[in-house]
Amino acid sequence: MPDSKEPVRRGASTDTWIVDGLRLALARREADTTLARCLYDALRGWIQSGELAAGRSLPSSRRIARELGIGRNTALAALDHLGAEGFVDTRPGAGLYVADIGFRRPTGAAADRTSRSVGLSRRGQTLLAYSRGGQGNRGAFVPGVPALDAFPWAAWQRVLRRHRTRQRGRWLDYGAEGGHPALKAAIADYVTIARNVRCRADQILITHGAQHAFDLIARMLSDPGDTVWVEEPGYAGARAAFTAAGLSLAPVTVDAHGLDPAAAKPESARPKLIHLTPSNQFPMGVTLTMSRRQALLDLARRHGAWIIEDDYDSEFRYSSAPLSSLQGLTDAGDGGAPVLYVGTFSKTLYPGLRLGYVVLPPSLVAPMRRANVRQFREGDYIVQAALAAFMHEGSYAKHVARMRRLYRQRQARLREALGPAAELMGGDAGLHVVLRLASQDAERRLIEAAATQGIALVPLSGYYAEAPAMPGLVLGYANADETEIDRAGCWLRRELMG
Template identity: 40%
Template sequence: MRSRRDMTASSIPAYLRTLALAPESPVPMHRQLYFAIREAILDGSLKRGTRLPSTRTLAQDLDVSRNTVLAAFEQLTAEGYLEGVIGSGSFVTLRLPEEALQVRAEHGAHTKGKARPPGPSRRGADLIKMAGSRPRPTTFSPGMPELAAFPFELWSRLLAKHWRDPPASFLVGGEALGFRPLREAVAFYLRTARAVRCTFNNVIIVSGAQQALDLAARVLIDPGDKAWVEEPGYPGIRGALVAGGAGLVPVPVDEEGLSVAAGQSLAPDARLACVSPSHQYPLGITMSLKRRLELLEWASAADAFVLEDDYDSEYRYAGRPLAALQGLDADGRVIYVGSVSKVMFPGLRLGYMVVPDHLIDAFTAVRRLTDTHPPMLAQPALAEFIEAGHLVQHIRRMRKLYAERQAIFIDACRQELDGLVVARPAEAGMHLVVTLSQGLDDRAVASAAQAENIDAPALSGYFLGPPNRQGLLVGYTGVPEATIRRGVLGLRQAIRTVAAR
């Protein structure tokens, strides 16, 4: 009569009885066993439907731990090479995963041209069109700050100070509205620098101004609601509104800012008006006090809201920065949005919004549903950066530097682009709108400029409807003097290339 050991050995497939594992190999034992069995199944050494020995039996025969065999079997089962049958054991599958993939590929080949997987929704397709594509930051990118002038040594010390031995509260999460000391610092800064009426309770820390626009659209807009947008205007606002289901109503901008009278004529029942009153993007116009009051009167009468995008108001080169529109609002209609990306560096991705008291709970709830809370990493350092006065000092230094660079750019244009463009000084902002003198198509010039490593978007691309003017947006703030002058020469080449066609 055979021993139990002999009976067990005879039940093991011949291939497995000859299998040798190498304990000295850097590959873990369970991975060696997995690869060996998988290869045997694929080359037919282990036939389909073959019953494998129990994990205990195979472990004894191979002189390895049972956990090694269990790990290998679990992986093979998960990938479809083995099937487990309760009460019977593990079997080689009758249909290998490679065959299933082949059938799927052949099916796709047979149906090519007849049926396609579903694509994005109509709203998604609209957003894709709006997003377009932009080149990587190059010479003259609008809105790019001077990164080399930022006090990174100071910033790194603040980060190290708060994260060398962080409290547990930094590690396990954060408040939906943001780190309270940062909200307090932002509220103080906005009250003193921008005449915004708020306490820290009204401040929400966001991952850049774009998230603030998205949150506002989610909270304030129902599908089908109309929203005024500036024409021409910032594409990021339009994208957030379309994502929220809004119908965009382009309202012309004149020398006093967004035309409230035109907006009332086009869509008097709009739910929301989006404006950049301190420095309109892209034209650079400052909304007059008369027009600001008209806008607030319309919002009150129409039971609507105003979204104020205050994206670069710190950089005003003539007089003090103008007070925010929000400071004139006594009716809780204005949602104020700002960012430190253009003041510090874009990769920081921190911004803020100021929300009226009666909307705080709604914004808090929606914020929790989107990304729970802003990342904690930079918030404590930014709070101290603001509280200690470093932000104001940095803005003051950059305001002087940027004014000098604007003058250098205009001087270079007069020397090298006389008769080709008109570049006039502006009292504020981080870019200029340069007018083309020869009636050239601004999109063609912008495309030719990219070949010269110049990012100067076409003004006509910022219109929703037919553009009534053309030009180029040229950023000068993040460009040293020598690069400005080289860039102007590249711009001249791009203009001449298009003119010669």
């Protein structure tokens, strides 16, 4: 799979955008600015702001002159000027390139400072605060990523190719059925049997992953200023979606039995939405007990609230028996079941697929479908048809079973590498365990030391909205092979023994 560092192929198409930009610059040219000056100013501005990055090829003077209908000497004058000032390099036989002037795109804290000065809304700035994760990190300890190297690429390509050829011309229009009917049927089969979800296929809405489902639910079922209960600690993606919808986030403490409704603050006692990961709480790995499930359902009914059941990785359960879904405890037939069950293929297949689903109560099917078509558009029905076949033919179940065995082995390997003294929590299910630490200082020190070893450690405290946070590390093990787990795990064990 290509990574973000894969070089961008430079070709005539990117040159075309530059020529289009120069055409716009000429159209806005002030009367007292020469054509050459105008071209020079535009190119220099893009280079200095980093929009044209070092190493990027530039169109030739001949092409600029031809496409903009100006003299070749005019284009040459602008490019020569940039060359003389060190903004442009000439490579014999290969043309003109943007020189390295030492510009680096701002990252991390610098980007946060910049976001304030570029006029982002308060909501936008808060949203960015939930977007600091280690996107793009690979290897041991990155949580939430399945074994990408074990994905059955050949089988998936075969089924995709078959559908792309066979379905030519069909499914190319805007979709409006809530997703490809065959995929909805396959999902309904799976969730009713494996997760005891009560639904018919037409209650399913296919989304671009769970994140899209959270966003749509928040927009459609709550108003700005309404309260949403989120688990504390909890999943930043859901918090970001609720923030973007203008909701007031009320973190409610998670203990060994899951989210404790009695721990909600009096001022947030009447939530409109409740986000839960009941099967495998993220990130602590506890299961919401039956009495709490009942209490939360009662509370939701009393306040007219909706529960978002985020069942993101329950396919990977290793030791204890799974509890059935929270949605399955309700009677979907009465139209009043206050649960929206959200699933995703990000963990069972791969996150870049961007496919998930929400099981809607019957009364919400029509409005949610319509709003989704209006606001986000439906996804690619050909890929959805391929996934339906992948499930129908048994390849999906086979892959999930294989990954369950692999992740169980990888977790065991991690436990072995860390040694018996490491205080680990969770691990009955999912793709990570939590390592408890003695202090925030220990957390900070380990993260800094790990960075020098090329190991990405994720702090448990980052999943809390309010102090005091439990110090620890969230250790993902699914997307790292045994060698990498041994290397990183043994390093961590030595550091812990200090």
